[in-house]
Amino acid sequence: MKRWYAIQTYAGSELKVAELLEERVRQLGLERKVTAWKLNGSEVRFLAPIEEVITSKARRGRTGEYRVPYEYELKIEPNKRIQKGDIIAVKPAKYMSFDAKVKSIETLQRVIVEMSNRNEEEFLIPLEKRIRRDIRTGEKIPPSVPLTTDSDPNFRTPAVKTTVVQRDRVKRVQLERLDTNEIVTLLIPEKYLVRLKEGVTLKKGDLIEKEDKIESRASGLVKIKEYKDKRVVTVQYIEKRRLFPGYIFAHMEMGQDVLQLPEGIKCRFVGNPPLPLSEEDMKVVKRKAGLLEAPKAVGPKIEVAFEVGEVVEIIEGPFADFTGAIVELDKEREIATVTVKIFGRETRVDLPFESIQKI
Known part of the structure; x- marks a missing residue:
């Protein structure tokens, strides 16, 4: 046998x-x-x-996180897998909706800082001012720090700890509508602005800003969170282990x-x-x-408060019907680490909250 x-x-x-x-x-x-x-x-x-x-290789601050402003269209869905090189979001090209004359073009240095609540503050700094060397993307900044070498009080970070999330150059373009003489101001990233000169006339339908795409730098599972100023897309690294x-x-x-x-x-x-x-x-x-097919949970998800040390029953997935003790809880990801005894030894497994239940 x-x-x-x-x-x-x-x-x-x-x-x-x-x-x-x-x-x-x-x-x-x-x-x-x-x-x-x-x-x-x-x-x-x-x-x-x-x-x-x-x-945890793709948690906040690592290469797996992407800042996606609301003017970008998401091309991904939460809790779906994506591959390296897949498009996360697209900012469509912009075209003139009216005839206008270019009145002025000003180059500015832009710094965007993020606070602990993920809200942002944008600073537009004249080109003649020098930005401090330590103001780099990803750098954590103490409260009330001047951004420029001359300590200009107009360019000082908020009175809380912040993180620099973007630093680039933008063009402030002033257009005069030919039909109403109204002055319209556009702020366009330098690398996406088409070639323009002061005094040039733009026709309705002319391209003014090129398309931008955000590509994934890694493969993994997509998580999306929405905040006041943006969406944050995290690509969580999926590791295959024995x-x-x-x-x-x-x-x-x-x-x-x-x-x-x-x-x-x-x-x-x-x-x-x-x-x-x-x-x-x-x-x-x-x-x-x-x-062998793994059992799946039936019915709506029930939100239950679990505690470290609590013994639970696994109700779905490969470990269904096993019991084990919770040794770690990740409330943000809604993952419980449970030890189960298999072949006479304890094995740690990560399980979604919906895969376990109280005994």
Whole structure:
């Protein structure tokens, strides 16, 4: 009778060892004694399941966060995956909606700082003034700091700690409408402004500002938060990890011939003689490998306050039906880190709040 068995090897070598064991099965003619599974179009006999974990590598201040002003159109959806190079948002090109004459063009230095509540303040600084060297994008600034080397009080940060979120040059363009003589002022980033000269006449439909796109610098899971002045898009890094580092699993009919499988390969059966694993313990492995469907939560999400140290039951996903103790809570991401006992040892797993319930 075939049973599930665990094979131990060095962490990080699971895939290579699994390949060597597959080859050994063919060499010894044990195809009938070791069950083959169809996974992702391939036939495999040895399982080294992985789990996907959202890590903190893309939290605030890292490369995974993007400032998206409301004039940009989002091209992504929250809780969806995107790939590096995908478009996050687009600011459409702007065209003249009236005939006008260019009265003046002034170049300004722009600094935008963000407060702890994510509100922003914009400073437009004349080109003849020098901005201090420490005023750089991403730099944290103490309260009430002058932005210019001459300490001009007109360009001083708020009386709270701030972070520089943008520093660039813009053009302040004054247009005189030909139909009403009204003066219209536009503020356009220098790199997106079309070539203009004072005194030039612009016709209705002429391009005035080029399109801008924000591309993702990484692959991951999208989170979107809205604030007064902008949206903040975070691309959370998804890391693939071995669910059980150093272990491979196989469904086989144990015998003297099968015992020869690990010979010459840096691995060994768990137990002497090899100990079969229970179907209950194997649920997690089979669900992660795609051999068994994971239960899904039924009904609306119920918001429950959990506490560290509390024992909960897992109700969906590969670990459904297991119980464990909460060791960490991330309320912002609504993730609980729970320890569950599998194969006689404790394993930490990250679970959404909706995947657990109080006992």
